[in-house]
Amino acid sequence: MTKANRPMALTLYSYPQLYGQSDNNPYGLKVATFMKLCNVEFRQAHIVDTTNAPRGQLPYLDDDGVVIGDSDDIIEHLTVKFDLTIDRGLTDEQRRTDLMIRRMLDDLYWVMSYSRWADERFWPSFRDELLRTHGDLRPDQLEAARTYNFQRYHYQGIGRYEPAAAYKRGVRDLQALAGLLGDGPFVFGDQVHAADATVHGFVANIYFYDIDTPLKQAVLAAPNLVEHCLAVRTLASQG
Known part of the structure; x- marks a missing residue:
């Protein structure tokens, strides 16, 4: 590597x-x-x-x-x-667990996206941060993206949920993830694997956001998720 x-x-x-x-x-x-x-x-x-x-x-x-x-x-x-060795030592059971985590996080994705684009409580903060961070973006572009996402949410299904029911799904995903992680420090013990990059992609995109959604509250309520997020961030910054 x-x-x-x-x-x-x-x-x-x-x-x-x-x-x-x-x-x-x-x-x-x-x-x-x-x-x-x-x-x-x-x-x-x-x-x-x-x-x-x-x-x-x-x-x-x-x-x-x-x-x-x-x-x-x-x-x-x-x-x-590149003949990467990061997952070479995983057992068949661990590879199955990796797949199940990825599929569960596919479910969490929709709730995360819903919280940013659809929930009127959090959309303004998300929109304003995008516009502040990226001067080349225009409000009309974001409104068009929002309209498109509303269509996606409807056909995927999450858009037909009441907000509390939508967040209930996401919170359960995060609680299950925290249970799988256990004492860590990584998904499969002391060594970092691709599964940790997957988990980080989702948890970091909740934890580091200055938007107090029910998903962020669920992450903050799980110290092992926070510790994992910070540990992977540190390792990745050293790469």
């Missing part, structure tokens, strides 16, 4: 930064964290236009002209290409 013989031909396209996080979307932060933990050199390009993205979704990776979408596919591609 050294940087030797790895020319930097990798560009990670992801959403803009926010509240000190390199991506305000958990999947982009997940991949960026993974690459830093594995000492894979890359350039991160922050965009909002998903026209050229595979399936119209971010993040995606441009590996010297080869484009890979989906955070899990990006991690798999990098693991094979």
